[in-house]
Amino acid sequence: MxxxxxxxxxxxxxxxxxxxxxxxxxxxxxxxxxxxxxxxxxxxxxxxxxxxxxxxxxxxxxxxxxxAVEREAARAIHLAVGMPANERMDWLVEKATELGVAGIQPLMTAHAVLRLSGERAEKKRTHWEAIAIAACEQCGRNRVPEIHPVQTFANWLAAQSGDSPRFILSLAEGTRPARELAQNDFRHAWVLSGPEGGLSPIEEKDAISRGFVPLSLGPRVLRAETAALAALAFLS
Known part of the structure; x- marks a missing residue:
């Protein structure tokens, strides 16, 4: 039907x-x-x-x-992603919606190729909202994830607060595996993921200083859009 x-x-x-x-x-x-x-x-x-x-x-x-049927994930996971270029962001929004993401924050980061502002940024957000709605129609979700307005990394990070766990995807030594962190008791969380070139060392350092816990998805280097989705699947 x-x-x-x-x-x-x-x-x-x-x-x-x-x-x-x-x-x-x-x-x-x-x-x-x-x-x-x-x-x-x-x-x-x-x-x-x-x-x-x-x-x-x-x-x-x-x-x-x-x-009164709901098909939401057990945890409300919000993704903050350095926007990958071209159709990859479209694909990320679609698949993240299917996996149960609660919200997506598109970010302009130091290494991001995609740069948006003003009317162009709002048109892109409307486009991504339509993709999320179509994905909800297909997968059975009755709650549409929120697609936040595009922000710069610095502005978004400065506004972060609250008690919900916050994670950052990192290739640095000593990061905790996502499988381990997924065992923790929480209902809401943010996951920060970089674009194709990753977050810059300064961005990663700033995020960690704001309480983001570095996590690893394993020994392989994943594409930007794949990494964000893998973290979402692990944690939700």
Whole structure:
């Protein structure tokens, strides 16, 4: 059955004209009146629904019972990533969403190739949000991970506070293995990962001084996007 994200508040036993994005999705699927679908608004739970009318530019549905089902990871892991270039960031957002990431913070770091600001940065964030929503539709999640606005590494790090564990992927000697840290008792955590060239020595030192614990994923050197996903899988 089709699962469609609906960017408006949903309520049981009501008729609804789908917002443009959801309506286009239904039209692309060539659904017809009477067809069943599942709607979710990203805040938890999902709703059974039935197509009532297919117009040229709008779609009306009947919203039925709310099902309080959640498919979230046991831990809320937030990724802060030095943005990899080209389509690799798209791939990271998609796969991290499937793996249950709670939020993604795109960062501009010293070695990052991708540089974004202003309108271009906001367009990219909107693009990544759409990828996350599509991944939720596919994998069954009813909560859409938050894609934070692009920030510089220094500005983001300066704002870090709180008691949640914070980890940084590192190749330095003496780092603790992710498998070991995953045994600790925590519900929320941040994981900081660098871009293709890794974090600079100064960035890594600054993060550790702010309480980030260095962790290792093993003896092999992974691509930037692979490393972030591997840490997410280990810890969540």
């Amino acid at each position: 089709a699962r469609i994200h609906c960017a408006v508040a949903l309520a049981s036993d009501s008729s609804l004209s789908l917002p443009p994005g959801a309506a286009r999705h239904v039209q692309v699927l060539r659904m017809q009146p009477g067809d069943a679908l599942t709607l979710f608004d990203g805040t938890g739970g999902e709703y059974a629904a039935t197509v009532e009318r297919m117009g040229r530019s709008d779609v009306e549905v009947r919203v039925g019972e709310r099902v």
